Amino acid sequence: MITKTVMLINKLGIHVRPASLISKTASKYKSNFLIRKDDMEINGKSVMGIMMLGAGLGTELVLVFNGVDEQEMMEDIVELFEDKFGEE
Amino acid sequence: MKEFIGYSIAPGIIAGNVTLVEGDIFTVSKGHIKDSEVEEHIISFQNAVSQSISEIDLLLTYLETRARDEREILQSHQEILKDQILFKDVAAIIREELKPADRAVQEYFNKMIDHLSDINDVVLSQRKEDFEDIKMRIIRNMHHQDIRINDLVKENKVVVLPEIIPSLVLSIKDSHPLAVIVEKGSPHSHSAIIAKSIGIPVVFNIENALKVFKEDDFVIVYGTEGKVILEPDKNQMIEYGSLQKKAEEEFKKKITLLKTPTFTKDKTKIELMGNIEFPEECEMPEVRYIDGVGLFRTEFLYFLDNSFPSAENQFKMYKQVIQNLPKGKPVYVRTFDVGGDKLQREFGLHKEVNPNLGCRGIRFLLKYKEIFRQQIRGILMASAYGNLKIMLPMISSIKEVIESHELISQVKALLTKEKIAFNKKIEVGIMIEIPSSAILADQFAEHVDFFSIGTNDLTQYVLAADRNNEALADEYTYYDPAVIELIKTTISAGQRNNIDVKLCGEMASDPVAVPLLLGLGLRSFSANIGGIIQVKKILSRFTIAELENFYKEHQNISQEELQQAYKQLIKQ
Secondary structure, three states, X not given: OXXXXXXXXXXXXXXXXXXXXXXXXXXXXXXXXXXXXXXXXXXXXXXXXXXXXXXXXXXXXXXXXEOOOHHHHHHHHHHHHHOHHHOO | OEEEEOEEEEOOEEEEEEEEOOOOOOOOOOOOOOHHHHHHHHHHHHHHHHHHHHHHHHHHHHOOOOOHHHHHHHHHHHHHHHOHXXXXXXXXXXXXXXXXXXXXXXXXXXXXXXXXXXXXXXXXXXXXXXXXXXXXXXXXXXXXXXXXXXXXXXXXXXXXXXXXXXXHHHHHHHOOOOEEEEOOOOOOOHHHHHHOOOOOOEEEOOOOHHHHOOOOOEXXXXXXXXXXXXXXXXXXXXXXXXXHHHHHHHHHHHHHHHHOOOEOOOOOEOEEEEEXXXXXXXXXXXXXXXXXXXXXXXXXXHHHHOOOOOHHHHHHHHHHHHHHOOOOOOEEEEOOOOEHHHHHHHHOOOOOOOHHHOOEOHHHHHHOHHHHHHHHHHHHHHHHHOOEEEEEOOOOOHHHHHHHHHHHHHHHHHHHHOOOOOOOOOXXXXXXXXXXXXXXXXXXXXXXXXXXXXXXXXXXXXXXXXXXXXXXXXXXXXXXXXXXXXXHXXXXXXXXXXXXXXXXXXXXXXXXXXXXXXXXXXXXXXXXXXXXXXXXXXXXXXXXXXXXXXXXXXXXXXXXXXXXXXXXXXXX
């Protein structure tokens, strides 16, 4: 299991486009993927779940990867956050 | 005086008194369902979700050459619709709380919207509209009802509505209001696309419009800016007066330009037609006053209620188009160009790994002949009322042309037997958009009455570059010498065999490419509505001889240089 904390640095936060980007990317991997925010925990492969986090600029999220391809999955997902989901 | 800003949907400036249409247009069912009805409601929800997904597919097809942002938003809406969590949660509301399906959807999304509103983040809470949009789409697909509010809307008023759906846009148009203001509405919706064609200013997303405006309030609507001014002051009225006068003059100028036949500088007659998607678009001046409709896409027919309409219903729509145009002007009806990938569920087709190289266009039609027959019958019946032509998409072999002709003859024979009138000499042509048909254009010419070059697909297939793949944006270009060569081949095959060659792809709407095409010998263009004025101006600027020479001098340079050279040419 890998746990990684990320900070949202894109201006618009996780709106529908980044949410679908995250879930699409995550769905390419076999491992489980959870996202935690405060006391909320959701399945990172679900767009609805991600949107429900209501994560805006500056929010801290804990990403939890668990499974056979967790390393690759983590790298791929973290890159999306660092890349600000291709925005700006 | 107060000013409100929303989304600009359709241009124009108008002042008048408002009339409010109140109440929730999407009233959902009340009460509870019985245990025995649970499954039925879950299925109805599932069907509405599938319909919403295919509806967006078709919207995406429509938007393929347009705004990238809109495409991305719609694609993410599809992701949400496909989300298992959405299905599970709504099914749980239906099963456990015994709520009717439409109400379950409404409550589910409203909860989500409330949740987002609670979050202390202005930017994110503005994103509620995505959920509103998806919610409305599902509920609309569940209800199927045609809402008519003619009785509520009065003529010569600015209509203010809480929300809007496509059938409502059309019924509003029939009651001739001055302008339309919608409280909630997405610029990416099907309604927005239709609203652009009704010829009056339309503004979406004026928050709390029904609360801030009172019946008979005086407003100025600036459609182009998406602005509404409530109780304007004296200066604003003066400004409105002068802007309106200017707009009227410009409109008159535009009409005069559109009505003038198109000639090149050396007086060669050029045919300029428009591409339309919905029957209503033929009422726009850009289409009415030019030489006809060079491409009437018919995929919308499926899109209206997610099934293929009967010949009878299609007949009514084709007739509407032809009767709304001045007599004699041609309408080239392209038969359904849908891919099996969009209709997997309905036809039990296998998922295609590569839908662009799959069962689409004529291949789909020849496989599902009843759909093809119904459409041909509809077109033939309407051909008794005007100059309709049949245009077959995605033709790659002569066999497909022959098979299509056989089917058309059968339908004609049946109509004759039934004593139903139609144009016995209706022209049948093909789209040249697959390289094989361009390469052998001479052979195809013997079997058809005209060619229409579809540059979007032709470019994609010649260069094996998906036009929606951004990484290939440089590779996908119709300035490529191989694409130009095939356009040339097609034009000269048409000349040799004495059949008309038209071009209805994106290239005909590109002012830079128009002089190139004229130089290659093209004399018939069908452009997107938005591009018609500009293309018309370009067409009259040069002589044919000058453009032929220009092409000869520049034909051996790279595609980037070629595009640059033509950019320079039209700048002069």
